[in-house]
Amino acid sequence: MRILLCIDDTDNLESRGTGDLAAEIAGALEDNGWGESSYITRHQLLVHPDIPYTSHNSAMCFTAEIEASCLESVIAYAATYLALESAPGSDPGLCVAAVDRLKRPEQLVAFGQKAKQSVVYMAEAYALAEQLGVHLSEHGGSGQGIIGALAGAGLRLSGNDGRLKGHLVIETANGTAAVDDICAHPGVDEVRSLCGSVLAGAELVRLGDRVKTVLLDGKSVLLVVPVEGAAGGIAWQTCSKQRLKSY
Amino acid sequence: MWHIDQKGVREFAGGKEDWQGAARVAALCLSFRPDVEEEQIADEARSCYNCRYRRWSTVSFTCCTPGRQLDNRACTGQHQRECLPRAGHFPAYD
Numbered sequence: 001m002r003i004l005l006c007i008d009d010t011d012n013l014e015s016r017g018t019g020d021l022a023a024e025i026a027g028a029l030e031d032n033g034w035g036e037s038s039y040i041t042r043h044q045l046l047v048h049p050d051i052p053y054t055s056h057n058s059a060m061c062f063t064a065e066i067e068a069s070c071l072e073s074v075i076a077y078a079a080t081y082l083a084l085e086s087a088p089g090s091d092p093g094l095c096v097a098a099v100d101r102l103k104r105p106e107q108l109v110a111f112g113q114k115a116k117q118s119v120v121y122m123a124e125a126y127a128l129a130e131q132l133g134v135h136l137s138e139h140g141g142s143g144q145g146i147i148g149a150l151a152g153a154g155l156r157l158s159g160n161d162g163r164l165k166g167h168l169v170i171e172t173a174n175g176t177a178a179v180d181d182i183c184a185h186p187g188v189d190e191v192r193s194l195c196g197s198v199l200a201g202a203e204l205v206r207l208g209d210r211v212k213t214v215l216l217d218g219k220s221v222l223l224v225v226p227v228e229g230a231a232g233g234i235a236w237q238t239c240s241k242q243r244l245k246s247y
Numbered sequence: 248m249w250h251i252d253q254k255g256v257r258e259f260a261g262g263k264e265d266w267q268g269a270a271r272v273a274a275l276c277l278s279f280r281p282d283v284e285e286e287q288i289a290d291e292a293r294s295c296y297n298c299r300y301r302r303w304s305t306v307s308f309t310c311c312t313p314g315r316q317l318d319n320r321a322c323t324g325q326h327q328r329e330c331l332p333r334a335g336h337f338p339a340y341d
Contacts, residue, residue, distance in 0.1 A: 013299060013311055016283075017282075017283030017285065019283060019284075019285045020283065042285045042286075047303045047304065047305055048305065049254075049304075049305065054302070055282075055286075055300075055301060055302040055303065055311070056286050056303060057303070058285075060285075163285065165284070166284065166285070167284065240290045241287065241288055241289060241290050242266060242288065242289060242290055244288075245288040
């Protein structure tokens with residue numbers, strides 16, 4: 001079965017990031033033989049004076065293919081891990097959703113999109129989780145992180161939100177690679193221009209220092225922009241971090 | 248480069264898109280610490296936008312540096328607006 005596992009509000013100004021905790025849970029899921037984890041995505045939620053958060057208000061989510069019989073073990077492990085590893089003063093929340101069992105998946109997506117636009121409250125999150133048959137639990141502090149955890153799961157399910165955690169290392173010749181070679185990397189599904197056109201396999205891309213992908217149409221997409229004054233057949237280059245900020 | 252927000256907290260006056268300004272301020276800040284990779288958004292590695300002590304606000308960010316420090320050696324009248332303020336040094340800027 002395919003699950004979404006999302007956590008939020010596990011850190012403070014001095015601690016490890018929520019992304020690191022997500023990565024450790026994803027790794028443990030595999031180490032325990034429960035299944036196989038995917039990449040981790042970061043999802044930006046609303047920044048608003050009425051919302052308590054450490055510094056970013058972002059949630060971290062991954063998907064995993066697991067044996068159905070392992071679901072409870074995964075939930076129990078993640079819950080215990082958050083209780084033990086979340087930073088003092090944080091308000092950690094955990095969401096685990098079995099995608100095939102979701103009664104109304106579109107409602108989970110809608111909740112995620114709502115949490116990017118407006119202030120939502122814990123009661124609403126718990127009510128929706130119960131209605132959809134989603135695990136949602138708090139593991140310290142005020143437990144406010146459940147809102148972001150549920151929202152992050154919805155945004156990941158949408159397939160069109162967030163940046164992937166980490167950056168990719170791709171072998172190149174003089175910092176340039178063909179699209180086919182880039183897509184041979186397991187972390188890249190597609191190379192696409194900011195305008196939305198998918199690049200052909202032979203096109204050449206100049207890779208920046210930090211190659212990062214974003215989640216679009218359920219794929220890990222490397223976004224590129226045209227090279228000004230292109231020469232040597234190199235027509236594209238990867239986007240700057242600043243350009244990826246809105247994803 | 249700072250003004251006081253509604254809660255009396257120092258907020259970066261450049262908003263969320265002043266990439267050069269955020270880099271200049273960070274260059275002079277003794278408390279800069281890079282945030283985790285996934286939360287960094289500026290191409291300049293040393294930028295307030297990449298600092299773990301920045302807290303995003305609706306229109307900008309506030310600086311949560313513990314015990315803000317100022318590099319007095321670098322602080323001259325010419326660029327003092329870009330230094331992190333300390334008590335009695337200079338007040339808020341609009």
